Amino acid sequence: MLTANERNxxxxxxxxxxxxxxxxxxxxxxxxxTIAVQNANLEVTEGEFLCFVGPSGxxxxxxxxxxxxxxxxxxxxxxxxxxxxxxxxxQNEIAFVFQEHTLLPWTNLLENVTLPLKLRGVPKKTRxxxxxxxLELVGLKDYMKVLPRQLSGGMKMRVSIxxxxxxxxxxxxxxxxxxALDEITRQTLQDELLGIWQKDKSMTVLFITHxxxxxxxxxxxxxxxxxRPGKIAEIIDIPHPFPRDEVFRTxxxxxxxxxxxxxxxxx
Numbered sequence: 001m002l003t004a005n006e007r008n009x010x011x012x013x014x015x016x017x018x019x020x021x022x023x024x025x026x027x028x029x030x031x032x033x034t035i036a037v038q039n040a041n042l043e044v045t046e047g048e049f050l051c052f053v054g055p056s057g058x059x060x061x062x063x064x065x066x067x068x069x070x071x072x073x074x075x076x077x078x079x080x081x082x083x084x085x086x087x088x089x090x091q092n093e094i095a096f097v098f099q100e101h102t103l104l105p106w107t108n109l110l111e112n113v114t115l116p117l118k119l120r121g122v123p124k125k126t127r128x129x130x131x132x133x134x135l136e137l138v139g140l141k142d143y144m145k146v147l148p149r150q151l152s153g154g155m156k157m158r159v160s161i162x163x164x165x166x167x168x169x170x171x172x173x174x175x176x177x178x179x180a181l182d183e184i185t186r187q188t189l190q191d192e193l194l195g196i197w198q199k200d201k202s203m204t205v206l207f208i209t210h211x212x213x214x215x216x217x218x219x220x221x222x223x224x225x226x227x228r229p230g231k232i233a234e235i236i237d238i239p240h241p242f243p244r245d246e247v248f249r250t251x252x253x254x255x256x257x258x259x260x261x262x263x264x265x266x267x
Contacts, residue, residue: 017045020081020171020204021067027075028062035229036062040076042223042232046170049197049205051215052223053265059230060208064173067206068094081170088171092120095164097174101156103148109135110144113163134162137196154185158192165196174207178214190217191245198242212265216257217244224264234264 021044028037037059044050052060065071066078069085080088088094103112114131122130135141138158148156157177164172178186197205209215215222216238224234238257240248248254 017047020044020046021206022079023063023076024078025076026063026066026073026078028059028066028071029074037066037073038075038229038231040230040232042235044204044206046204047201049194049207049218049220050223051207051209051219051221052225053209053212053215053261054225054230055227055265056210058225058227060225061175062230064096064175064206064208067171068096068173092116092167093170095167095169095172097160097164097172097177099176099179101148101153101160103156103159105148108145108147109140109151109159109162112148112159113166116163116167130166131162134165135159137165138162138192152185154181154189157181157189161193161196168200170203172203172205174205176208176210179210186214187249190214194218194242194244212258212261213249216254216261217249222261224261233267236260236264 021042023040023042026037026040027035029035040059040063052063054060062071066073067080067085069080069087069089078085081091081093083091104115110128110131113134114127117127117130132141132144135144138161140155140158140162143151143155148159151159160177178189181189193205197203207215207218209218219238222236222238223232224236225231226233236257240253240257
């Protein structure tokens with residue numbers, strides 16, 4: 001009998017959803033013998049929003065680094081966008097948002113968000129148009145000429161998201177981007193991120209968080225990982241419809257999903 005997760009993937013496959021990320025018994029062993037990830041199996045289809053939760057050091061970031069080709073897997077098979085992670089990254093269809101904003105302090109927001117296009121030799125007129133588009137998308141169109149030091153933490157994270165979106169990625173990976181923010185700003189950015197994702201259903205998001213409430217609010221599925229050596233212990237469906245709002249955050253169904261994810265973490 002198929003699990004709910006397997007039925008979900010089967011339904012998407014039948015509906016023509018593309019398989020974007022495919023991990024089959026993937027593992028990562030570092031030269032010093034540390035087993036960071038072991039026997040990871042995961043299929044991610046186009047348009048999903050997956051959150052990864054688990055204890056610190058369980059291999060969440062290592063999985064992300066393998067998917068983006070920043071580090072190689074040492075066991076199993078891994079394909080991204082139908083090719084190797086390294087080749088997929090060369091196609092400019094993968095974007096990564098880190099916990100730190102990594103903005104250039106000496107140049108304005110427009111120059112910061114258009115940097116990926118500048119490095120690829122995109123003409124200036126196109127860069128400026130795309131920069132204005134993504135800054136408007138994250139609510140910062142009126143701040144194009146402002147320097148990063150003049151922004152709050154939440155605004156800097158918006159700029160980082162805009163810079164990731166400027167290449168119109170098929171796959172967006174976010175490694176605990178809201179972890180250092182206060183709760184009010186965090187929830188605001190959660191709402192805005194879901195709004196951006198819903199506007200572009202062809203974009204798939206993989207998101208690392210230590211916050212179970214955040215994981216349930218954002219995702220279509222939650223990937224629960226074990227302590228090192230990191231394994232995927234369980235994949236939990238969050239079947240609640242989008243858009244999600246404050247009513248969902250205070251609903252019984254939200255609480256039930258939070259309990260399910262928290263229970264999986266404890267076990």
